[in-house]
Amino acid sequence: AIRYLSKRRQERIRFVGDLLRQEDFDLVLLQEVWSERDYSDLKVKLGACYPFSHYFRSGVIGSGLCVFSRFPILDTLLYQYSLNGYPYMLQHGDWFCGKSVGLVIIKISGIIFNIYVTHLHAEYCREKDAYLPHRLVQAWELAQFIRHTSKAADVVLLGGDLNMHPEDVGIRLLRGWTGLQDAFAEAAHFEGCEDGCTLVPNNCFTDKSELLPFPLGIRIDYILYKAISSFMIKCEELKTTTGAAPGMDVPFSDHEAVMATLHIQRQGQAAGATLATGEPMLADVVTEARTEVGVGLQAAQQQRYSSGRMALLALLLLLLQAMAALGVLAGLDAGQPFPKLSFCLLAFLAIGILLLATGLHLFHTMEVKMLHSTEEQMRMVLQMLQEHP
Amino acid sequence: AIRYLSKRRQERIRFVGDLLRQEDFDLVLLQEVWSERDYSDLKVKLGACYPFSHYFRSGVIGSGLCVFSRFPILDTLLYQYSLNGYPYMLQHGDWFCGKSVGLVIIKISGIIFNIYVTHLHAEYCREKDAYLPHRLVQAWELAQFIRHTSKAADVVLLGGDLNMHPEDVGIRLLRGWTGLQDAFAEAAHFEGCEDGCTLVPNNCFTDKSELLPFPLGIRIDYILYKAISSFMIKCEELKTTTGAAPGMDVPFSDHEAVMATLHIQRQGQAAGATLATGEPMLADVVTEARTEVGVGLQAAQQQRYSSGRMALLALLLLLLQAMAALGVLAGLDAGQPFPKLSFCLLAFLAIGILLLATGLHLFHTMEVKMLHSTEEQMRMVLQMLQEHP
Numbered sequence: 001a002i003r004y005l006s007k008r009r010q011e012r013i014r015f016v017g018d019l020l021r022q023e024d025f026d027l028v029l030l031q032e033v034w035s036e037r038d039y040s041d042l043k044v045k046l047g048a049c050y051p052f053s054h055y056f057r058s059g060v061i062g063s064g065l066c067v068f069s070r071f072p073i074l075d076t077l078l079y080q081y082s083l084n085g086y087p088y089m090l091q092h093g094d095w096f097c098g099k100s101v102g103l104v105i106i107k108i109s110g111i112i113f114n115i116y117v118t119h120l121h122a123e124y125c126r127e128k129d130a131y132l133p134h135r136l137v138q139a140w141e142l143a144q145f146i147r148h149t150s151k152a153a154d155v156v157l158l159g160g161d162l163n164m165h166p167e168d169v170g171i172r173l174l175r176g177w178t179g180l181q182d183a184f185a186e187a188a189h190f191e192g193c194e195d196g197c198t199l200v201p202n203n204c205f206t207d208k209s210e211l212l213p214f215p216l217g218i219r220i221d222y223i224l225y226k227a228i229s230s231f232m233i234k235c236e237e238l239k240t241t242t243g244a245a246p247g248m249d250v251p252f253s254d255h256e257a258v259m260a261t262l263h264i265q266r267q268g269q270a271a272g273a274t275l276a277t278g279e280p281m282l283a284d285v286v287t288e289a290r291t292e293v294g295v296g297l298q299a300a301q302q303q304r305y306s307s308g309r310m311a312l313l314a315l316l317l318l319l320l321q322a323m324a325a326l327g328v329l330a331g332l333d334a335g336q337p338f339p340k341l342s343f344c345l346l347a348f349l350a351i352g353i354l355l356l357a358t359g360l361h362l363f364h365t366m367e368v369k370m371l372h373s374t375e376e377q378m379r380m381v382l383q384m385l386q387e388h389p
Numbered sequence: 390a391i392r393y394l395s396k397r398r399q400e401r402i403r404f405v406g407d408l409l410r411q412e413d414f415d416l417v418l419l420q421e422v423w424s425e426r427d428y429s430d431l432k433v434k435l436g437a438c439y440p441f442s443h444y445f446r447s448g449v450i451g452s453g454l455c456v457f458s459r460f461p462i463l464d465t466l467l468y469q470y471s472l473n474g475y476p477y478m479l480q481h482g483d484w485f486c487g488k489s490v491g492l493v494i495i496k497i498s499g500i501i502f503n504i505y506v507t508h509l510h511a512e513y514c515r516e517k518d519a520y521l522p523h524r525l526v527q528a529w530e531l532a533q534f535i536r537h538t539s540k541a542a543d544v545v546l547l548g549g550d551l552n553m554h555p556e557d558v559g560i561r562l563l564r565g566w567t568g569l570q571d572a573f574a575e576a577a578h579f580e581g582c583e584d585g586c587t588l589v590p591n592n593c594f595t596d597k598s599e600l601l602p603f604p605l606g607i608r609i610d611y612i613l614y615k616a617i618s619s620f621m622i623k624c625e626e627l628k629t630t631t632g633a634a635p636g637m638d639v640p641f642s643d644h645e646a647v648m649a650t651l652h653i654q655r656q657g658q659a660a661g662a663t664l665a666t667g668e669p670m671l672a673d674v675v676t677e678a679r680t681e682v683g684v685g686l687q688a689a690q691q692q693r694y695s696s697g698r699m700a701l702l703a704l705l706l707l708l709l710q711a712m713a714a715l716g717v718l719a720g721l722d723a724g725q726p727f728p729k730l731s732f733c734l735l736a737f738l739a740i741g742i743l744l745l746a747t748g749l750h751l752f753h754t755m756e757v758k759m760l761h762s763t764e765e766q767m768r769m770v771l772q773m774l775q776e777h778p
Contacts, residue, residue, distance in 0.1 A: 056762075057758040057759065057761060057762040058471075058758065058759075058762075059755060059758070060751050060754050060755050060758075062758065075536075075537070076766065076769075077533055077534075077537045078471075078762070079468065080469070080471060082447075082467075082469060096751075098755070103537070144466055145466070147464075148464070148466050148492070148537075148538045149537045149538055149540075151538075151540045151541030152540030152541060340730055341729055341730050341733060344730060344733060344734060344737075345733060348733075348737040352741075362449050362485075365449050366448060366449050366487070369446040369447065369448070369449075369451065370446065370447075372446060373445075373446040373447075373467070377465065380465075
């Protein structure tokens, strides 16, 4: 729902509001509500059924994340991912959203729920996914954020657009390192798009060419959960929307919504295990992710080097021009003077390149730092897994 | 310790290493170790007494934060503050450091320690502190980060350069909202600079004019702590360095180091209270902080508006020039043609202003978002404090 750009935005936001009011969920996690005005409209409309809500502000545009709840929101926290694409990739606006994970804490019947909502960097080209290292850093930071902030929670829920297929390394890393389970895989009963897909070709807002290799569509929106301490959680039913509702000629969104009915029960004895997958398997996943982050690190180092060299060349050109200008002023240059206009144009060009290349160099320096840091954290975890299997 | 800029840097890093080796602490939290090479040198030197360490990478330059420990580091997490000065304030390099709070988790005799190290935005002019709203947002985010990540910890320790005097609103907010206690105020025995000051006038690296109103110096570096669940913590002794050590002609740093001996004891019964100050007082502090953040919000909105207007004017000028150029090309302009050189210079100037003003506008939009978001969080907390006193 991008203002001025998205087609029939206000109408669809109205439809979403109608659906939410009609279904009367306990909890709603929305992504890509880019306009705060849309959030305010929803808030007014949903005030009666969802008296509690929170909008997470971030970046230039906003994180797009918001939560509506039937139960009081006790506390919130936002964590902005350290890497999120490139500001100069204007056609891929991800950088401007300041993509983040939002946490809200609620309590239902004495059970503490840590609820996370997030939206990871989009995948624009699956064959040559330049953003894979960034998305992996995000998946890692998401897992770390959940692990560190959920220690007092009874139940952890994560919902959002993860922009990863179920078998992708990022989601295996996230699930393995947090112990979260996939509601779709665990659901006792499922109803909706085949294979639980949430980006399907017959939605009029999806890019058909991207989905050619996936005739059924892809599943990139998830509800993940785990119960810690002495609770048991299972997914009784999972549903997705299937395009437009009856009487509507346009689907709610380019993604299908995921809706889960969860059953949570107090257990006699405390469950000890928090990691769902076996740790030897986890080590493989972390190794795989670390390799991909390493590839991204090399690319970022190369870009840092190229932009630094470009800035130096521009500086050199400027210095040469300054010397030439000084030479003319001092009357040392006996030959034909350089045409003024071209001289000025060249100087401006050099200044422009110097500024741009310096900016790029700084940006890629930060990128290298964060990729390096993630790679090292993964190395630490691998070492730990090997030492204490 | 800034490479190429700080005086006698390597020598002083060597002195710091010697002191740390000689004192044989359990835990060392360092700030402003800007160069990763300095960290590596320290790591090699201290390997025998502090076998575990972590360096937090962030921003363009780095967070400057690192930890050396005698006990294994079980886990780490970095949270980068959402506001940290302005990239165009090159003389105040704060923005380039990506200031952050680092968390390391260690376990000593079965007691889980959450240890936080941080360095907040510097105060360059106390009378007219333009960075106060940013520092308050940082203090708030620091408090929120500690609250959300320390729920499973037995003991919480925070050490760092907070750039706030003990009575400043930011430190009252931090202490009130986390329940952290000030080791200096609690210490049974103190030794060091008068009043526990850590930035003192007779240190040769400090700016004497800044310290004129404070003849003894100021206390801006802290060790704060609290014990949760069933532990009791007290500060047996607090010490600061006092300039150069015997035999040295130069102090270790521009700040004096703070060293605490803490006594931690298991208690029979669980202590319930986590907030140190009474909540009515806390409400006052949050209100005061919120007012300051509101002042910052207004300034940021003003700057966002000015830069947006400037960008529009530059765009208008460019459009006018384009029209004039087209007019000349079409032979419509019968009068004296505008001199080519001035025309080009003007166009470049307009492009330059357009780019700069657009960048500024985007930056201040983000600033407004984060100030607004913090203000709203504070409002939520105030409401909560009033409803459940």
